Amino acid sequence: MSKILETLRQEMFVAIMRGIPTDKIGEVAKASVAGGVKFVEITYDQKKEDPKAYFKEQIEAVKAAVGDTAYLGAGTVLTVDQVNWAVENGAQYIVSPNTNDDVIRRTKELGLVSVPGAMSPSEIVHAYDLGADIVKLYIIEDPQYVKFLQGPLGHIPYQATCNVSLETIPQWLKAGAKCFGTRAFITNDLIENCDYEEITRRAAAHVKAIRDNA
Numbered sequence: 001m002s003k004i005l006e007t008l009r010q011e012m013f014v015a016i017m018r019g020i021p022t023d024k025i026g027e028v029a030k031a032s033v034a035g036g037v038k039f040v041e042i043t044y045d046q047k048k049e050d051p052k053a054y055f056k057e058q059i060e061a062v063k064a065a066v067g068d069t070a071y072l073g074a075g076t077v078l079t080v081d082q083v084n085w086a087v088e089n090g091a092q093y094i095v096s097p098n099t100n101d102d103v104i105r106r107t108k109e110l111g112l113v114s115v116p117g118a119m120s121p122s123e124i125v126h127a128y129d130l131g132a133d134i135v136k137l138y139i140i141e142d143p144q145y146v147k148f149l150q151g152p153l154g155h156i157p158y159q160a161t162c163n164v165s166l167e168t169i170p171q172w173l174k175a176g177a178k179c180f181g182t183r184a185f186i187t188n189d190l191i192e193n194c195d196y197e198e199i200t201r202r203a204a205a206h207v208k209a210i211r212d213n214a
Contacts, residue, residue, distance in 0.1 A: 026065030035203025
């Protein structure tokens with residue numbers, strides 16, 4: 001876990017594989033990794049009749065495509081059962097849109113990196129006290145929010161997930177964000193047209209923007 005967390009702190013970027021058809025997710029992940037992405041998040045789809053089966057199909061497709069060239073995480077993890085299933089199927093870190101005490105505790109028991117979502121200062125501190133390694137600010141779109149948190153809560157590392165783009169990355173970094181998670185560079189038209197070269201180009205541009213402004 002320490003190596004994964006250290007690498008995440010250095011790379012600061014997670015490509016989120018959300019809503020991507022299973023027959024294309026492997027190539028999308030491979031294209032992202034070709035652009036310099038080191039962390040790929042495969043999300044549960046809670047709307048599916050069987051979210052666990054769907055997650056398994058998706059992460060297996062990504063593993064087959066990228067091998068050990070990227071760290072694979074599970075996103076939208078809402079229950080302890082989903083934590084366990086994610087780990088059984090190869091997830092190396094756990095991301096949630098909310099703060100669930102049991103999910104964080106189980107993640108840490110298993111020795112994984114924990115990135116729960118929180119919004120208010122009370123939620124943020126609670127998640128961190130439970131053992132969160134990074135707190136995902138969800139749903140927060142304004143970099144100024146991170147700046148305001150720096151005074152009383154600057155010891156907590158924050159991940160920006162909403163409103164992440166080449167234009168806003170410098171703003172988030174200046175405000176104090178330590179990590180980014182986004183699918184914004186993987187647009188639906190690129191997926192439909194199988195334009196993996198453009199996904200690689202956009203991924204590389206995001207990686208560069210972070211490195212140039214960190």
